[in-house]
Amino acid sequence: MEAAHKKESGKPVFSDYDYSNFYYGSGDDPLNLLPPFNEWYREAKPNGYYLYNEPLETAPTTKVRVRDGKTQEVRDLVNLASYNYLGISYRPEVKQAAMDALQKYGLGASGSPILSGTFDVHVELAKAVAEFKDKEAAILFPTGYSANVGFISAIMRAGDHIFCDQYSHASIVDGAILAKSKTVFFRHNNPMDLERKLSGVRGKKLVVVEGVYSMDGDVCLLPEIVDVAKRHGARILIDEAHSTFLFGPNGRGVSEHFGLDDQVDFHLGTFSKSLGGQGGFVAGSKDLIDYLTGFGRSRFFSCNLAPALAAGLTTGVRIVMNEPQLRARLWSNVAFLRRRFAEEGIDIGKSTSQVMPVMVNNDAKVFAVAEKTQQGGLFLQPVTYPALPKHKSRLRISVSAAHSEEELEFAVGVIGRVLREEGICRA
Amino acid sequence: MPGLTQYGYRDAMSGFFEFPTENARRILPAHLEPVEVHHGTSVFALTAFDFDKSEVGAYGEVVMAVVVAPLVKPGQPFPKSAMYPYLVATTTKAARDHAIERWHLPHWMDDVDIAFDRQKDHVTVHVKADGAPVADLTIYQYEWHPVSHLHQSFMKDGDANYLAHITMEGQHSEHENEKGSVKLYEHPFNKVLSIADVYDVPFREQWMRDGRQTFQPLEQLETA
Numbered sequence: 001m002e003a004a005h006k007k008e009s010g011k012p013v014f015s016d017y018d019y020s021n022f023y024y025g026s027g028d029d030p031l032n033l034l035p036p037f038n039e040w041y042r043e044a045k046p047n048g049y050y051l052y053n054e055p056l057e058t059a060p061t062t063k064v065r066v067r068d069g070k071t072q073e074v075r076d077l078v079n080l081a082s083y084n085y086l087g088i089s090y091r092p093e094v095k096q097a098a099m100d101a102l103q104k105y106g107l108g109a110s111g112s113p114i115l116s117g118t119f120d121v122h123v124e125l126a127k128a129v130a131e132f133k134d135k136e137a138a139i140l141f142p143t144g145y146s147a148n149v150g151f152i153s154a155i156m157r158a159g160d161h162i163f164c165d166q167y168s169h170a171s172i173v174d175g176a177i178l179a180k181s182k183t184v185f186f187r188h189n190n191p192m193d194l195e196r197k198l199s200g201v202r203g204k205k206l207v208v209v210e211g212v213y214s215m216d217g218d219v220c221l222l223p224e225i226v227d228v229a230k231r232h233g234a235r236i237l238i239d240e241a242h243s244t245f246l247f248g249p250n251g252r253g254v255s256e257h258f259g260l261d262d263q264v265d266f267h268l269g270t271f272s273k274s275l276g277g278q279g280g281f282v283a284g285s286k287d288l289i290d291y292l293t294g295f296g297r298s299r300f301f302s303c304n305l306a307p308a309l310a311a312g313l314t315t316g317v318r319i320v321m322n323e324p325q326l327r328a329r330l331w332s333n334v335a336f337l338r339r340r341f342a343e344e345g346i347d348i349g350k351s352t353s354q355v356m357p358v359m360v361n362n363d364a365k366v367f368a369v370a371e372k373t374q375q376g377g378l379f380l381q382p383v384t385y386p387a388l389p390k391h392k393s394r395l396r397i398s399v400s401a402a403h404s405e406e407e408l409e410f411a412v413g414v415i416g417r418v419l420r421e422e423g424i425c426r427a
Numbered sequence: 428m429p430g431l432t433q434y435g436y437r438d439a440m441s442g443f444f445e446f447p448t449e450n451a452r453r454i455l456p457a458h459l460e461p462v463e464v465h466h467g468t469s470v471f472a473l474t475a476f477d478f479d480k481s482e483v484g485a486y487g488e489v490v491m492a493v494v495v496a497p498l499v500k501p502g503q504p505f506p507k508s509a510m511y512p513y514l515v516a517t518t519t520k521a522a523r524d525h526a527i528e529r530w531h532l533p534h535w536m537d538d539v540d541i542a543f544d545r546q547k548d549h550v551t552v553h554v555k556a557d558g559a560p561v562a563d564l565t566i567y568q569y570e571w572h573p574v575s576h577l578h579q580s581f582m583k584d585g586d587a588n589y590l591a592h593i594t595m596e597g598q599h600s601e602h603e604n605e606k607g608s609v610k611l612y613e614h615p616f617n618k619v620l621s622i623a624d625v626y627d628v629p630f631r632e633q634w635m636r637d638g639r640q641t642f643q644p645l646e647q648l649e650t651a
Contacts, residue, residue, distance in 0.1 A: 016576065021507060024462050024496035036505035166465065173466050183467045185445075389603035390631065391569065 014043035015364070020386035046070055048367025051374065051381055059090045060276060062403050064379055077379035078407050080397045082276065085246060085354050086326045087402025088316040089276030098312035109304035113140070114293065117304035121311045126281070128317040133244075133252055133267060133283035139292050140281050140310070142302045144241050144270030145171040147280025150298030151237070151268060152208070153178035154291070160204040163197055163234065165189065167215065172208050172239060178297075181206075188213070191224035198232040205234035211243030211254030215388060215396070217351030219243075222258045230263070237266040241280075242355060244269035245320045251327055275316040279305050330354060330401035337399055337408050344416040345426045349394070357383070357394040358415055365422050366393035372421070376414035430644040432529065435480030438543060438636050439595070440550055440566040442609050442629035443494070446471045450621050451493045454513050456583045458650040460496045462508075464630065470494035471625055472510060473564050473609060475552040476640075477543055483525045487518040487541035489554050489562070491620075497579045498590060498648075506592070509579035513619065516541075516556065530591060530645060531584035535616060549607070550634070556616050563610040566632045569602035574635075581648075588648040597638015607632045 022037040041049070050069030057074065058065040060082035067074050088094055101121055111117030122140060129138040141147035152175030156162055160181040164172055167188045176183040187193040198205065207229040209220045220238070229236045240253035248256025255264045266284060271277040282292060292299075305313075320326065334354050341348050347359040360366045363384050370382035373395065384393035395415070399408075419425040451461035451469035461469035476488040490512045497509035516535035517523045526532045540555040549567040553560065575596045582589040607629045611622045 016507065016574065017505075021505075024460070025499035026458075026460060026496045027499045029501075032499040032501060035501065036499065039505075164465075177466050183465070185465045185468060391602055391604070 014040050014047065017044075018385055048371065048382065051367065051370050060084055061087070061090055062400060062407055066374075066379055068374075075374075075377075077374065077377055078410055080378055080380040080399075080411055082400075083242075083273040083398050084276030084400050084402070085242075085274045085330060085398065086320065087276070087400050088274070088319060089312075091316075091319065094312045094315045094319070097315040098308040101311035102308040105307035107308075108306050111303060112300060113302075113304040114300055119304075119307045119310070121307045121314065122304060125305075125310045125314045125317070128314050129269075129281050130283055132250075132317055132321055133269075134250075134261070135267065135283040136286045137289040138281050138283040139289045139296065139299070140279060140305060141296070141299045142279060142305055144268075144272055144280035145174075146298040146302060147268050147270065147282060148172050148239060149175040149178055150296035150300075151266065151282050151292065152176055152206070153297060154295040155179075155266075156181045156204065156206055160206070161201050163194060163205065163207045165209055165213075165220075167210075167213050168208060169210065169214065169239065169241070172210075176208075189218065189221050191221060191228045194225060195228045195232075198228065198234060201232070205229075205232065206237060207234045208237045208239065211238055211240040211247065212353045212355060214242055214355060215383065215394075216349055216357060217353045217355030218349075219247075219257075219352050220254055222254055222260055222264075226260055226263050235265040236263075237268060238264050239268045241268075241270040242273050242353070245274035245317075246327060246330065246354065251320055251324070271313050271316070274320070275313060277313045277316060278309055279313065326401045330399065333401060333403050333405075333408060334399050336405060337397075337412070340409065340412045344412055346412070346416060346419060347425065354399040356397040356399060358397060358419070360393050360395065360419075360422075360424055361391055362422075362424065363391055363393050365424070366395075369418055369422055369424065370395055372418040373414055376418060378411055378414050432482070432642040433480075434476075434478050434640040434642075436476050436597070436635070436638055436640060437479045438477045438550065438634070439474060439597070439638065439640070440552065440564065440635075441472055441474040441633040442564050442566055442607055443631040443633070444471045444473070444609060444629050445469075445626040447621065447624050450619075450624060454493055454619050455495065455511055456581075456588065456650075458588065458648075459493075459511050459581055462494045462496060471620070473562060475541060475543070475554070475564060477541075478522075481522070481525075483519065483521040486522040487539075487543075488522065489516050489539065489541060489552075491515075495581060498581075504577050504592075506579045507576045509581065511581045514616070516554070516561075516616070530580075530642070531582045531587070531589050533582075533584075556614065559614055560612045561614050561616040562612065563608075565607045565609075566629075566634050567602070567604065567606040568634055569600045569604070569632075571598045571600050571636075573597070574599040582645075588650045590646045590648050592643040592646070594641045594643075595635060595638065596641070597635045600634040601631065603631050605630065 025033045054069045064079040109117035126138045148171035156179040158180040162176045162181045166185045243254045255261045271279040348356045366382045448469040472492045474490045491514040492510040492512040497506040515532045516539040542553045544551040551565040554562045580591040
């Protein structure tokens with residue numbers, strides 16, 4: 001208790017606060033939260049928060065050049081942070097397709113997709129996605145965030161019920177808010193709790209899950225979730241942001257992996273993860289896509305994807321369809337890293353995918369661990385409360401098919417050394 | 428500092444539980460906004476105090492509260508959190524009379540029984556009113572660190588609204604390991620809660636011990 005008394009009078013200690021403290025605040029002026037936030041942030045940034053928003057000066061390949069947020073020093077690092085799970089975004093043929101489209105169409109779409117912003121390259125991309133997903137049609141959104149917000153708010157209304165996993169992405173939560181439906185959260189990946197929450201609820205019901213959860217890297221218990229949802233007459237949306245192009249015999253996602261493609265009602269994916277691009281999509285029946293074209297507000301009222309991006313993505317989708325060895329290479333890398341982490345006593349939590357959290361489980365140490373790993377030559381970010389429960393902080397790794405075993409072995413060496421130095425894992 | 432009121436405690440344990448925002452809004456006065464952990468999900472907080480030093484002697488207290496947005500004013504110390512205690516119960520009449528008179532806190536108007544069952548790594552608090560169980564709260568410990576945290580407590584008494592600035596000092600343990608629990612019983616004490624909708628595992632468990640709770644003088648609020 002003495003230590004608490006020794007603090008400078010009236011001045012809060014920055015480590016007592018975090019982002020969550022600066023969201024809610026009543027008073028007379030919406031700017032009232034800025035001074036306390038900035039007072040906190042001025043101390044928090046040099047103490048670890050500078051590790052966010054560090055600018056890259058090269059393409060997000062497996063090696064990147066990064067400007068240090070604290071020292072401004074430029075360093076070459078092994079990249080474990082970018083998605084790019086299949087290493088597509090910097091493939092020469094992808095860049096060439098994008099450059100050709102840039103030459104032909106210029107910088108942007110210059111309009112909403114329903115007015116002047118749809119080009120032949122967008123139509124081609126939507127067709128490629130539909131073919132890849134084995135659906136009648138697909139619709140494009142400017143981002144994955146926009147896809148969830150636009151889709152959920154397009155089909156659900158006030159008085160309806162949306163049942164979301166408690167670890168749902170913000171875009172799912174924001175979609176539910178925009179839909180004005182009653183939102184019920186079930187415990188993470190827990191079909192029994194979903195059953196309890198669905199029981200007795202009448203009217204329109206939508207269950208929303210993700211193929212792979214982005215903080216833990218665990219895979220949705222889809223067979224059990226589908227069983228519960230079907231028995232209660234609920235429709236199912238699966239957000240395959242981190243699983244499209246990766247899971248299943250054809251890479252269509254976790255729903256294909258479990259043989260449940262036809263049992264899931266709505267399939268959503270993104271281009272920013274596996275393809276390293278930008279944008280989102282929904283694939284389904286032509287009737288569904290026609291409806292979304294009219295009611296997907298986040299798309300309707302946004303400028304369309306840049307034509308160069310659409311052209312590059314189409315090439316990326318074709319690469320995925322023609323090169324299944326890319327997925328094999330990714331899963332081989334995942335298996336290698338899992339084995340090496342296990343041998344080194346490094347905890348990766350519940351991960352069963354290419355998203356691997358290196359568990360630090362210490363909110364006070366996670367920034368020091370991240371700083372040391374960066375100084376050791378790795379580019380990866382800390383994740384901590386409030387993005388996670390308290391004391392569940394971690395470094396989040398994105399494994400890519402493009403990583404070499406030498407790069408992954410280097411990462412294991414650096415992470416293992418730092419975690420041992422910090423007393424996080426056994427010697 | 429003149430006008431401060433201090434209470435020494437052996438234990439102050441809190442469980443924070445998800446419950447529907449609709450329920451929170453039914454409890455809160457119009458000028459207070461519930462903090463949501465998810466859209467539509469607010470926070471019910473149950474705290475049990477084992478006070479060993481105060482103007483009215485040693486006593487036990489339970490506080491049923493909703494977590495709300497703090498009041499932020501330029502140039503004033505920034506609070507870590509804010510609560511609206513909608514029901515307080517004590518083990519002695521003297522403690523109850525003191526809190527009603529000084530803090531305008533809404534009370535259960537009879538003495539309650541509060542038993543602290545202390546185990547190696549957790550404590551279970553059993554609360555009874557009129558001889559019948561009201562709540563059983565179990566809180567697990569984590570790592571202990573000394574803290575001094577500023578909180579706000581909002582009170583409503585008739586048409587008058589109040590704000591208390593409270594500093595909690597002591598050894599502090601906090602985690603979100605979902606190990607603790609609460610069992611709320613059907614009892615008039617819990618009549619404002621939809622018990623079935625209160626999640627019975629706390630998403631956060633907070634335990635303070637060997638500390639001091641300091642109230643600054645009560646502030647009366649002007650609200651619309």
